[in-house]
Amino acid sequence: MATVNTGFQTNATNASTRATEKGTRITKPGQEMDKNAFLRILTAELSNQDPQNAKDSTAYVAQMAQFAGLEQMTNLNTNLNFTGAASLIGKPVSLNVSNSMGEQYVGTVKGVYKSSSGIQVGVEVVENGEKTIKDFPYDMIDCVLDGQTSNGSSAETLPEEVTPADEEKSNA
DSSP states (O other): OOOOOOSOSOOTTTTTTTBOTTOOBOOOTTOOOOHHHHHHHHHHHHHTSOGGGOOOHHHHHHHHHHHHHHHHHHHHHHHHHHHHHHTTTTOEEEEEEEOTTSOEEEEEEEEEEEETTEEEEEEEEEETTEEEEEEEEGGGEEEEOSSBOTTSOBTTSOOSOOOHHHHHHHHO
């Protein structure tokens, strides 16, 4: 009995990389597919079609047009997020990240940049009694403060250390 290699089975050498025998990466349900994954699928589909029974090219053109529109919307969304992040420069924020003492980071946004992992913000925070600028992912910003830090001091002059006792005093 002959076996047919469909390219959809994984073997022991590439099972750790989670790809088919033809090199196509395997994604889990719910994972997002990027534009490169779509283009790999389209290329594989075109290279594996039967030349005697070619598919209608207008369907491929329609898919490419839809994909181009989706890519433009994604780029627009990224640019809007970057503009939103840039508008925070000079403003005090709290972050969904805690320092080594378990306290929520609070600081002033000093810069914004794009990296391979997304939009990053440089926030001036107080750590071990010293002001330092730390980079955080933009989506880690919890809220923009109204000109004051969590203990009530001005955002321009961040406290050396904010303790729970300081916060209780400011809330009283």
